[in-house]
Amino acid sequence: MPAEIATLVAFFKVLADATRLRIVGLLAVEERSVDELATLVEVRPPTVSHHLSKLKKLGLVSVRSEGSTRWYRLEIEAVERLAREVLAGEGLTSIGDEVEAAAEDAYALKVMQTFMEGDRITQLPRQWRKKMVLVRYVAQQFEPDRTYTEPEVKAVIAPIHADHVTLRRLLVDVGWMVRDKAGREYRLNPERVAEL
Amino acid sequence: MPAEIATLVAFFKVLADATRLRIVGLLAVEERSVDELATLVEVRPPTVSHHLSKLKKLGLVSVRSEGSTRWYRLEIEAVERLAREVLAGEGLTSIGDEVEAAAEDAYALKVMQTFMEGDRITQLPRQWRKKMVLVRYVAQQFEPDRTYTEPEVKAVIAPIHADHVTLRRLLVDVGWMVRDKAGREYRLNPERVAEL
DNA sequence: GCCGGACTTCGATGTTCATCTAATTAGATG
DNA sequence: CATCTAATTAGATGAACATCGAAGTCCGGC
Structure with missing residues (x-):
């Protein structure tokens, strides 16, 4: 697979935000609720929701419901798989060929x-x-x-x-x-x- | 070094644009002038200049002047070094620790x-x-x-x-x-x- | 020393997007 | 059922930014 440009852009874009990266970092340690994340990264819950939905769309996080609380956790395998695919060897040069x-x-x-x-x-x-x-x-x-x-x-x-x-x-x-x-x-x- | 969040964001951000990614891809193959890049990615030269300056600020590309033409090429080592740093082992979980x-x-x-x-x-x-x-x-x-x-x-x-x-x-x-x-x-x- | 071409810088424009508040949904509790 | 809490959705605002045309800089040729 030659790594579609759109895929790469989507991947980089979702990680190109400090708040989102910190959320990812926190989830990498253990699962967290929206409320916790909001407190830890110091933004309002809707903002966290916004970020989580973006991460979820890429399959980087998953949710588990417990009562009215939602526990998010990082899909580490998905992150590593995507990262490897993106940065592996001639990932970038293959874009060159495609565009060229x-x-x-x-x-x-x-x-x-x-x-x-x-x-x-x-x-x-x-x-x-x-x-x-x-x-x-x-x-x-x-x-x-x-x-x-x-x-x-x-x-x-x-x-x-x-x-x-x-x-x-x-x-x-x-x-x-x-x-x-x-x-x-x-x-x-x-x-x-x-x-x- | 624990991979500063700001560094990661900067790295992802500079790659989180389709035009810029295509430029990087083209430069990964061989060195190119601004004019060539503009034609190949189908944007105007000022736009290419804009993107190249961002890439240069991160040290991902370098320039060589030849007459009034400027030949840009990708600093592959720099890209790989950054990429490695970003994905090194528990790069993401270490962010978690930091934030936490x-x-x-x-x-x-x-x-x-x-x-x-x-x-x-x-x-x-x-x-x-x-x-x-x-x-x-x-x-x-x-x-x-x-x-x-x-x-x-x-x-x-x-x-x-x-x-x-x-x-x-x-x-x-x-x-x-x-x-x-x-x-x-x-x-x-x-x-x-x-x-x- | 002026002209033309390659490039950059400047300023303007339109879009994308993170963030917020307010309103809404859905679960649990009394 | 009324209420409270957790979360999402909707809408608004403001900042960041990709893109362009126009103007400015720098170089080589006549």
Whole structure:
């Protein structure tokens, strides 16, 4: 399970309050009634009720009724399970992957909107990552499984951007395009076509 | 170190926001500029700046300037150190102890204010824990290191509360008071005087 | 030395949320 | 049944805060 962002936020949010944390701390020692908690943390009973309902919604506490008194206790296993799940190993990096996968396209789109007009690149950005977006776009204009002579390469790139020499060099540097042994013809690198 | 409550709250609070969590997730993968982050999480750069400054204040991210671009990256060690500290063993129960030690007196005071008038117990509460506060008070009226006959016990308790029989029985049940072998004389339990 | 881009700071706005009082429900007691 | 106590719910208030646009700062290029 990749730890849903919403789950993580909910978990952190419920613990991101001093009063609630102190209640949790007290319940970690032994079970307590609402009234006791209210006195111990120095807030009014309704406030304690409010906090307990939030904790209960996450399953962090449970209740036992005895007469009109309600004894709350901490579900320690639940707390530890959630905590471990949240902070375990690459819990955070997995969020990164999730977000990235969902938003990388949007990022590319924005870069292209900024540095292109129609099908032409108006200007090459200085930042490497942005430049790569455009280089990828150019690479996509070539067909896989065929070779191009240098004039043919120029014929593809020049309509997109005046500085076709720089772009061709970038394509090779990045590895999306390769030259044959003679250094006379170009073609898309078959091993990296999948990235495009 | 017992994990200050304020520290815990600060830690949870900074992670208790979806946008901030996604930023952290992205930075966990690799370093990013403000602009990239803004595009990826779909908020404006000022908002990203705002979040990054909060993360920086906790030392969770660091910056590297390159021209006018600022590359942020996650301080993974710091995150893990904090996380470990937060979840270390009985992290939560230690909060309990802290709060309890600081507030137990206040609790006893409130119970006594509710169920006593001056030096007299007006009514015995039904809740065990509250009852114990008053029984402790009664126990404190006896001197350690001496014995009391039953009439003498009555002489101590009766001015405090009419139902001296119930209170005497509670004192014995709880273990703060013991009877000698003959069952004729009472005295404070020397092994538990420290609790009073 | 001015322009453009990346970033931060400022000020305003709207939402979320902890807290309170007052009113309500539900149990126990006489 | 009337009453008292414990707890929850409802409603109101105020503070914290995420977000934005606008203005300010800082850097590199022409």
